[in-house]
Amino acid sequence: MTTSDVQRSTATGLPRPNARGRALRPTTKVLPEHARGHNRSLVLQTLYRAGSQSRADIARETGLTRVTISDLVAELMLEDLVIEVGQREDARPGKPATMLDLNREAFQIIGVDLSGYSEFRAAILDFDGQIIERAQLPLAGSTGANATAKVVSLVESLVARTTLPILGIGVGSPGVVDLGGTVLSAPNLGWAGEPLQQLLENRFGVPVLVINDANAAALAEHSFGDADSDMMLIKVGHGVGGGLLLDGTPLFGSRFAAGEIGHVVVGTDGGAECACGKRGCLETWLAVPRLEAALAASTSMDERNTILTEAGQRLGIALAPVVGALNLAEVVLSGPTELLDGVLATATIETLRARTMAEFHGDLILRMTTLGEDIVMRGAAVMVLSGQLGVS
Amino acid sequence: MTTSDVQRSTATGLPRPNARGRALRPTTKVLPEHARGHNRSLVLQTLYRAGSQSRADIARETGLTRVTISDLVAELMLEDLVIEVGQREDARPGKPATMLDLNREAFQIIGVDLSGYSEFRAAILDFDGQIIERAQLPLAGSTGANATAKVVSLVESLVARTTLPILGIGVGSPGVVDLGGTVLSAPNLGWAGEPLQQLLENRFGVPVLVINDANAAALAEHSFGDADSDMMLIKVGHGVGGGLLLDGTPLFGSRFAAGEIGHVVVGTDGGAECACGKRGCLETWLAVPRLEAALAASTSMDERNTILTEAGQRLGIALAPVVGALNLAEVVLSGPTELLDGVLATATIETLRARTMAEFHGDLILRMTTLGEDIVMRGAAVMVLSGQLGVS
């Protein structure tokens, strides 16, 4: 027996690296029922993405056998999550297939966007993330418990209008949100350690998921927009925030503050004073109130363009190290189109290209979101779909 | 039946978010045998980290039952990966426990470091990442096929000196390395699309894992140093590279070039010309040859400190957006201690603190690696341990 024979035979029995070339680091036990849950979600995921399909189609797609798929589908049909929708139309040899689909009429989702400066927004959404009903509530400067009460009241008004059972409530909140849905810090709303998820779950008795607004937006752009599974979304509003999606999963960071780039100092040449006490934070160039103030004071189109170009360049300067370090191929902007799209975005992408290595991201893309103002609510709905069904 | 009753009962059957608060997105089927492999690794992992333990200890630690652990251990003992090492010493009630341990004498690992400017380095390592034997080979300007031949010859010389079967070969290479271990681009070595992993696997008949040198270093710092599971390692040498660890897993990026920050432009005030054609790349301030040249031309200690401070600040400026966006809590430096440690590192951390939001990373740490020059070889060994045993 040669040395290499020993290794070959031993190695065969060992866990191989997965498709991404690395081994899964085991952290907790995995039982057969977990595998089952995974495969269950796999069926839902297949139907969610590809639409109506037969059991045999799903079996081919997933690699599981027809028998197993039949079993899983039976389970999902009992729970009313999957339904049969008749036989396949097009004629082909063999027994006609019974087509299945997600029971898209089974549940509704409530998505909430707390990131607005003057009002809270919420909506009832369907399985496809389409908005069915809307509701708003003027914030009127409420903070602390008053703000919380407004959230509850807004959700209440929508719950009353649902026509189907509620799958869950998703909330996109500004500030720093931990994994348990507690808003650790949201200065504008006067929240510090607000256990929003717990609170809403107790109040409404349905699963609730609270996530940072920019992260929600990034999820929405991935699920409903054209975004890749690795991208950064920059949300420009009253402040500037970011959401990072790596391999389709939001990044949270060591203190749940990943994406918070509004208060990173940009450039080496000073800058305006920021509310945070520093000088030259990204927000001082890019936040909507600052931009609008600067534009209002401008007297010519040239001056206007200079202001927007400067803002775009600053964003590019701030993003360049991030794009380089993460080897990002896609950056998406969300915010007022009339400000961001055009001169500003062009300046940003040009700055980014000039300051990073083209070889590593030849196809670097920067574009506006296609989801408009509903992006956070729809991202919150994605959280629910993903958390409750394993679908996104 | 109330509305909320429906949701509660339905929700129970659905997959719950995992420990990190989000659901796993299913991508491929999971069979019972995969779960088994995971639990196998869990046993190895437990022994690897906590050292000698009894079956019952492992059962308590993992949450699996004694029966299952006995079964898994029996399998691992057959493969000679786990051995019994006698009975527990300390006296306590009950039947004395039979202690188990990884069979640390079962295999050796070969770790290779191709990141040196003048020589390739390699070593035989044991399960604990300790170096048993070393070997070097002067690069002597070799590129392309010649460089590849030197790698093979270096590994050959070490393979001949192994005293146990080889678990695998890990290689830390400069440049951009894809998930299949092909070096897509390594200018210094004249490699473009060099299928190093395939080549070495064919040649030596053992599992081979090739990864970027800075990523390897980051893994080593996590496994053998004190690093957290979220951190960035900056490797300063002939060039400047970085490795990102997020949740204990290296980040690869959209084009496998994550971490490559050497050619990100720093600051808004020009800078020296870089080999890449741009001006003011991080490397122009920080790369060892540039630093040494500048220091050699300096005439006073003050001037020397100014140069090092400037370099440190530039690093801080480049890292600030990354630290902010990823909410990193830890940055580790690897490279010549006499240059990096002290004035330079101090300037970097001060710059970082000044340019990011303290609230989000109150405990931001920047420090030198504790692993010295062996960091890449040891990281390459971690790749093998992780890939072959699921241990790290």
Place this chain on the structure above:
DNA sequence: GTTTGTTAGTAAAGCTTACGAACAAACTCT
């Protein structure tokens, strides 16, 4: 109209994996 071959879905049996119950062995403590 009949035959041939294909496809969908189901049923039965078997394998793998983990679990719970029960137990013997071996120890400590009183």
Place this chain on the structure above:
DNA sequence: AGAGTTTGTTCGTAAGCTTTACTAACAAAC
């Protein structure tokens, strides 16, 4: 010595997926 603890094994069972074998239902070709 007896009681209580802890370890590790044996035995039987449940869950989950596969293989094999079947029926039903169709298209195409004769």
